[in-house]
Amino acid sequence: MKKFNITIAGGGSTFTPGIILMLMDYLDEFPIDTIKLYDNDGDRQKTVADACEILLKERAPEVNLLASTNPEEAFTNVDFVMAHIRVGKYAMREQDEKIPLKHGVVGQETCGPGGIAYGMRSIPGVLELVDYMETYSPDAWMLNYSNPAAIVAEATRKLRPNSKILNICDMPIGIEELIAKSLGLSSRKEMEVNYYGLNHFGWWTDIRDKAGNSLMPQVTEHVSKYGYTMGGQDIPGEEASWNSTFKKAKDVQALDAETVPNTYLKYYFYPDAEVAHSDKNHTRANEVMEGREKFIFGECQAIIDRGTAKDSKLETDDHASYIVDLAKAIAFNTKERMLMIVENNGAIVNFDPTAMVEVPCLVGSNGPEKTVVGEIPRFQKSLMEQQVGVEKLVVEGFEEGSYQKLWQALTLSKTVPSARVAKDILDDLIEANRAFWPELK
Numbered sequence: 537m538k539k540f541n542i543t544i545a546g547g548g549s550t551f552t553p554g555i556i557l558m559l560m561d562y563l564d565e566f567p568i569d570t571i572k573l574y575d576n577d578g579d580r581q582k583t584v585a586d587a588c589e590i591l592l593k594e595r596a597p598e599v600n601l602l603a604s605t606n607p608e609e610a611f612t613n614v615d616f617v618m619a620h621i622r623v624g625k626y627a628m629r630e631q632d633e634k635i636p637l638k639h640g641v642v643g644q645e646t647c648g649p650g651g652i653a654y655g656m657r658s659i660p661g662v663l664e665l666v667d668y669m670e671t672y673s674p675d676a677w678m679l680n681y682s683n684p685a686a687i688v689a690e691a692t693r694k695l696r697p698n699s700k701i702l703n704i705c706d707m708p709i710g711i712e713e714l715i716a717k718s719l720g721l722s723s724r725k726e727m728e729v730n731y732y733g734l735n736h737f738g739w740w741t742d743i744r745d746k747a748g749n750s751l752m753p754q755v756t757e758h759v760s761k762y763g764y765t766m767g768g769q770d771i772p773g774e775e776a777s778w779n780s781t782f783k784k785a786k787d788v789q790a791l792d793a794e795t796v797p798n799t800y801l802k803y804y805f806y807p808d809a810e811v812a813h814s815d816k817n818h819t820r821a822n823e824v825m826e827g828r829e830k831f832i833f834g835e836c837q838a839i840i841d842r843g844t845a846k847d848s849k850l851e852t853d854d855h856a857s858y859i860v861d862l863a864k865a866i867a868f869n870t871k872e873r874m875l876m877i878v879e880n881n882g883a884i885v886n887f888d889p890t891a892m893v894e895v896p897c898l899v900g901s902n903g904p905e906k907t908v909v910g911e912i913p914r915f916q917k918s919l920m921e922q923q924v925g926v927e928k929l930v931v932e933g934f935e936e937g938s939y940q941k942l943w944q945a946l947t948l949s950k951t952v953p954s955a956r957v958a959k960d961i962l963d964d965l966i967e968a969n970r971a972f973w974p975e976l977k
């Protein structure tokens with residue numbers, strides 16, 4: 537069987553060890569010759585790479601590992617690029633969250649002004665990766681998690697229309713695992729779902745078991761009572777902020793009792809409550825630096841210091857399983873049904889054909905084939921039109937270096953109360969992002 541070569545771009549990501557562990561779990565069905573790590577921060581990447589090298593030597597010595605900051609070395613002769621870069625790293629995520637909050641507006645990584653700021657940094661970073669891949673491995677596919685996925689997807693649709701990049705998100709599968717658990721099923725893979733929306737902005741309209749029986753009555757009832765928690769209790773192993781989000785899904789679902797929502801809709805439906813419960817001085821970025829980043833880099837350093845990964849607490853997760861499933865679907869033309877962020881082009885009949893929407897697709901070696909969603913209701917359609925307008929204005933603003941379009945984008949965001957507040961936030965974001973954004977005129 538062919539052995540595949542994979543580049544992980546953003547090699548220093550906290551998600552890299554999980555993906556490598558997942559790749560090792562699937563070596564029998566998805567053999568690998570070489571994994572290359574690529575990052576523009578060689579020191580950060582080295583800790584992850586050195587630990588993963590020890591791990592691979594112990595568990596899969598036949599797999600080669602190479603870590604590089606040189607694009608030619610990292611992108612030559614590969615079949616897949618799994619990308620998860622964070623341009624500006626957690627220091628800039630902290631700014632994305634704290635600047636809007638200072639103005640009384642939701643401070644979030646991918647939604648509202650923070651997501652717009654992050655989008656303006658991610659666009660050139662991801663385009664650069666696409667160009668490296670097309671230069672050095674023109675037949676490869678890029679499977680991209682880099683956020684904000686909605687803005688990145690619109691940017692690659694518009695600015696690299698022929699590129700083989702697939703933009704994905706792990707939030708729906710994370711929620712589906714919780715739904716499966718609430719139904720007493722062993723995994724989301726025992727369900728078949730229908731879902732539509734934009735990235736971090738969507739709804740499940742149908743959930744069935746493999747025999748075709750609808751599970752929606754039980755699911756809607758459960759979510760209306762408990763959100764995505766089990767009986768209203770905190771989910772063991774989840775951090776407090778995620779547990780609060782999973783509980784809040786109950787209030788989000790109340791807006792449309794027939795469907796169940798993506799958790800991220802809370803930032804658009806209840807921005808006042810979000811701001812009221814936020815700590816302006818200690819946001820999610822601080823929690824992640826003190827939690828996931830500290831844990832992953834601590835574990836990697838411990839492997840390096842001990843010279844063995846035998847007692848390591850590093851593990852695989854849903855995030856890793858989804859991207860590896862996607863690579864297998866393309867490699868072996870499995871036509872697996874997966875949610876993907878793709879150009880609408882008629883999938884949602886009464887919606888902008890050029891919008892990047894998140895819908896079920898059958899994925900094979902020629903990429904995703906969209907399933908037809910049909911018509912969507914006025915409430916969701918109107919919300920989505922407003923949000924797509926924001927995403928498209930950001931990409932146009934980036935392309936044209938237009939202050940006006942960025943101001944319009946912030947003003948249009950449902951999270952921002954007025955054009956004046958939008959301008960105040962934008963001016964602060966420009967100042968904080970001088971090293972990353974193009975100059976706006």
Ligand SMILES: NC(=O)c1ccc[n+]([C@@H]2O[C@H](COP(=O)([O-])OP(=O)(O)OC[C@H]3O[C@@H](n4cnc5c(N)ncnc54)[C@H](O)[C@@H]3O)[C@@H](O)[C@H]2O)c1
Pocket residue numbers: 545546547548549550551574575576577580581620621622623624625626661662680681682683684685704705706707855
């Ligand atoms: N789509 C999804 O559902 C989903 C889920 C989880 C994480 N993510 C995204 O995955 C990414 C990684 O998240 P993380 O928390 O592990 O971040 P992280 O900061 O730990 O890792 C990101 C890495 O990217 C590197 N990087 C930054 N700019 C780069 C560039 N231009 N070229 C190459 N490397 C670059 C950084 O040096 C860093 O090592 C983020 O964009 C995050 O939002 C997306």
Ligand SMILES: O=P(O)(O)OC[C@H]1O[C@H](O[C@H]2[C@H](O)[C@@H](O)[C@@H](O)O[C@@H]2CO)[C@H](O)[C@@H](O)[C@@H]1O
Pocket residue numbers: 645646683705706707708709710711820824853854855
């Ligand atoms: O605040 P963070 O960095 O912990 O999470 C932000 C990301 O949240 C989603 O991904 C979650 C996923 O939903 C959950 O099931 C688990 O796998 O953790 C992931 C990362 O924490 C979201 O889909 C991403 O786009 C965000 O980056």
Ligand SMILES: [Mn+2]
Pocket residue numbers: 685704705706707736
């Ligand atoms: Mn996501």
